[in-house]
Amino acid sequence: MSEKYSVEFRNLVKVFGDSVILDNLNFGIHRGKITTILGFSGAGKTTLMKHILGLVMPTEGEVIVLDQVINHLGELELREFRRNFGMVFQYAALFDFLTSYENVAFPLREFTKMNEDEIREKVMGLLESVGISPQAAKRLPSELSGGMRKRVGLARGLALDPHIMLYDEPTSGLDPITTHTVYDLMRDTHRRNEHRGFTSIIISHDIHATLKYSDYIVFMEKGKVVEHLDVETFKKSENPVIRRFLEL
Amino acid sequence: MSIKEIAESRVIDLGDSVLRQLKGLGDFTNFTLKTIFWTFKPPFRLKLLFEQMYFMGNKSVFIIFLTSIFTGAVFAFQIYLGFKAINADSFIGPIVTIALAKELAPVLSGLVVAGRCGAAMAAQIGSMKVTEQIDALEVMGINSYQYLAVPRILGAMLSMPLLSGIFLLIGYWGSWLIGVKVIQIDEMMYTQKIGEFMNLGMVAEGIIKATVFGYLIGIIGTYQGFNVTGGAEGVGKGTNMAVVWGMITVLVVDFFLTSFLAKIL
Ligand SMILES: Nc1ncnc2c1ncn2[C@@H]1O[C@H](COP(=O)(O)OP(=O)(O)O)[C@@H](O)[C@H]1O
Ligand SMILES: [Mg+2]
Numbered sequence: 199m200s201e202k203y204s205v206e207f208r209n210l211v212k213v214f215g216d217s218v219i220l221d222n223l224n225f226g227i228h229r230g231k232i233t234t235i236l237g238f239s240g241a242g243k244t245t246l247m248k249h250i251l252g253l254v255m256p257t258e259g260e261v262i263v264l265d266q267v268i269n270h271l272g273e274l275e276l277r278e279f280r281r282n283f284g285m286v287f288q289y290a291a292l293f294d295f296l297t298s299y300e301n302v303a304f305p306l307r308e309f310t311k312m313n314e315d316e317i318r319e320k321v322m323g324l325l326e327s328v329g330i331s332p333q334a335a336k337r338l339p340s341e342l343s344g345g346m347r348k349r350v351g352l353a354r355g356l357a358l359d360p361h362i363m364l365y366d367e368p369t370s371g372l373d374p375i376t377t378h379t380v381y382d383l384m385r386d387t388h389r390r391n392e393h394r395g396f397t398s399i400i401i402s403h404d405i406h407a408t409l410k411y412s413d414y415i416v417f418m419e420k421g422k423v424v425e426h427l428d429v430e431t432f433k434k435s436e437n438p439v440i441r442r443f444l445e446l
Numbered sequence: 447m448s449i450k451e452i453a454e455s456r457v458i459d460l461g462d463s464v465l466r467q468l469k470g471l472g473d474f475t476n477f478t479l480k481t482i483f484w485t486f487k488p489p490f491r492l493k494l495l496f497e498q499m500y501f502m503g504n505k506s507v508f509i510i511f512l513t514s515i516f517t518g519a520v521f522a523f524q525i526y527l528g529f530k531a532i533n534a535d536s537f538i539g540p541i542v543t544i545a546l547a548k549e550l551a552p553v554l555s556g557l558v559v560a561g562r563c564g565a566a567m568a569a570q571i572g573s574m575k576v577t578e579q580i581d582a583l584e585v586m587g588i589n590s591y592q593y594l595a596v597p598r599i600l601g602a603m604l605s606m607p608l609l610s611g612i613f614l615l616i617g618y619w620g621s622w623l624i625g626v627k628v629i630q631i632d633e634m635m636y637t638q639k640i641g642e643f644m645n646l647g648m649v650a651e652g653i654i655k656a657t658v659f660g661y662l663i664g665i666i667g668t669y670q671g672f673n674v675t676g677g678a679e680g681v682g683k684g685t686n687m688a689v690v691w692g693m694i695t696v697l698v699v700d701f702f703l704t705s706f707l708a709k710i711l
Contacts, residue, residue: 251585277587285585291578305586 204229204362204397205250209259212245212421219245221421222259227414232388232398234408236443237418243401246418247364250399251283252276264361281309284355285364289371290347292339298325298350299335305357324353328383345376352383363387365400369407377404381411405446409433417443477591477669481599484592491597498601506555506562506609513554514613518542518620521550526629535629539636540643542621543614547644547652551613552606553700556659559606560692564667567598568688571671572681580672595672599664606660607653614652647711655703662699663692 203226212220219242227233235243248254249261252268260267264282271279292301302321306312312320325335328349339347348368355363365384369377388398402408408415415432417425417440425435435441525538571594574580583590626633670688674680 253581253584277589280585280587283585285582287578287582289577291582293579293582294574294577308586308588 202229203227203262204264204395205399206262207246207249207259208262210249210256210261211258212242212249212254213257219421220249220256223423225416225423225426227397227399227416229397230392230395231413232385232400232411233414233416234400234402234412235416235418236402236405236408238403241418242421243418244366247366247399247401250362250364251280251285281358282361283364284358284360284362286348286351286355286366286368288367290339290344290351292347292350292354294339297336297338298330298342298346301339301350302353302357305354309358320357321353324356325350327356327387328353329379344371345380348372348380349383352380352387356387359391361395362397362399365398367401367403369402369404377407381407385411405443473673474669477595477672478665480591481595481665481668484589485596485600487592491593494593494597495600495604498597499605501566502559502563502601502605503609505566506558507612509558509562510555510609510613511616513558514546514551514617515620517550517554518546518617518622519624521545521617522621522624522629526624536631536635536639538621538625538629538631539640542625543618543640543644544648546614546617546621547648548655549652549700549704551610551617552652552655552659553696555606555610555613555656556663556696556700557693559602559609559660560663560667560696561689563602563605564663564688564692565685567664567667568670568674568684569681571595571598571668572674572684573678575672575674576677576680590672595664595668598668599661602660602664602667603657604660606656606663610652610656651704651707651711654707655700658699658703659696662695666692666695 205227207223207225210220210223211218223246235246237243245254249256250263250268252261252271255269261269263279266279268276268279292298293304296304299321302324303317306317306320322332322335325332330346330349330353334342334346339350342350352368363384368384369380372380384398384400388396400408400412409429409432412429414426414428416423417432417437419439424439425432425437427435432440433444435444522538522542525541526535529535529537571580574594580590580594583593622636625631625636667688670684670691674684
């Protein structure tokens with residue numbers, strides 16, 4: 199296993215129609231760290247994340263995740279492989295026909311042979327760790343606030359003990375205070391799983407939270423990586439685009 | 447612009463539109479093949495299938511009830527008005543029943559189910575698409591066609607013959623009310639004539655049609671759902687398309703199916 203990186207992009211190019219969305223990316227995401235992919239809207243961040251999951255295939259180049267070239271995997275292998283990931287979506291993407299409890303239980307029912315008691319214990323543990331009460335567990339997503347939905351989404355993403363957690367703009371649409379609780383939660387989750395090489399990848403355009411919570415920052419613009427630095431070096435970057443972002 | 451330029455741009459527009467239609471057809475074929483493939487691949491989600499059947503029955507049975515009783519009644523009455531002049535009003539029973547079994551029950555049930563369930567499929571799947579719930583399924587390694595489309599398509603295929611059967615029975619009852627209770631045709635004669643003219647092939651024709659319509663409504667509804675783009679407005683558009691195409695398809699396919707079944711039954 200590559201000790202350094204859990205995800206690597208090699209000469210990654212993605213073209214949609216006739217626009218180049220990802221323009222020859224070459225970099226790795228550090229294992230066991232929190233990396234934030236930062237950039238303005240339309241920079242290609244979500245597309246990059248979908249490449250990590252194998253939901254979108256590269257036009258050229260390779261995506262290597264946990265030492266597997268995932269764009270060479272077959273459909274069924276890929277589905278199997280996706281259990282290494284947990285993902286929290288921009289608007290949580292909870293299944294609207296299931297309660298919070300059932301949302302978190304869903305991956306366990308699908309992919310493990312746990313019995314009802316084991317599932318209950320695991321789900322209630324996960325929900326407690328993200329601060330969801332047993333009463334709220336019985337509610338449908340439509341009856342929860344935005345922040346609570348994100349928490350349930352996080353619990354669901356963690357259900358199968360993933361190696362890599364992906365967050366796509368996890369705090370968009372949240373107020374500043376809830377934003378920080380969600381970030382605290384992401385950091386706590388990371389710390390709790392750090393010992394097993396747990397990698398967190400966050401997409402964001404929130405510069406302040408990013409500087410506070412990340413280990414590494416990848417700054418993207420128009421499909422290119424402008425900088426890939428640890429936080430302290432990033433703060434001192436002389437790059438004019440980044441300076442502009444930092445001064446926001 | 448010169449005439450030549452205008453003509454050129456028209457030809458290009460036409461070409462684009464043809465290409466778009468062809469691409470749409472290609473996408474639809476691709477979708478159809480995928481759903482067939484995933485129907486036969488485990489895990490078989492029987493629970494989801496039964497949930498869908500229950501949902502569809504629940505959503506349409508009351509409207510089927512109303513539609514069928516009035517269809518049977520009004521049809522019986524019209525036949526009576528037409529046939530009494532030639533003293534053939536005793537044929538009301540078989541004419542209405544045969545028409546119900548072969549045409550009215552499957553086609554009208556199909557229109558109701560396209561309106562109620564085809565629309566619901568497109569709306570549910572479409573809103574899951576725009577809120578990334580389908581991505582969430584895929585990220586977990588679950589095939590969204592198998593999880594969302596297959597139970598709905600099979601559910602519609604199995605529900606439609608049942609609903610069409612209900613339509614036939616209640617429609618018959620409606621015609622009986624008019625024929626026997628209102629027009630006062632002798633009850634024995636009314637039912638006996640039906641026995642003389644009806645056969646099992648006619649019932650089979652209705653069942654086959656209903657099953658085919660169910661399949662078509664299911665595949666159109668789910669396809670429209672998966673193809674929703676761009677927010678709530680897109681969901682509305684997809685829902686609308688599901689209803690319109692579902693209904694048109696039922697009516698058009700009914701014609702060809704009738705001529706085909708006439709040869710084999
Ligand atoms: N499936 C797709 N087909 C065509 N264009 C796409 C598709 N997905 C994304 N794009 C385009 O790629 C660009 C980057 O999108 P995205 O990765 O979502 O950016 P970000 O997440 O940084 O806002 C956008 O211009 C978007 O329109
Ligand atoms: Mg995005």
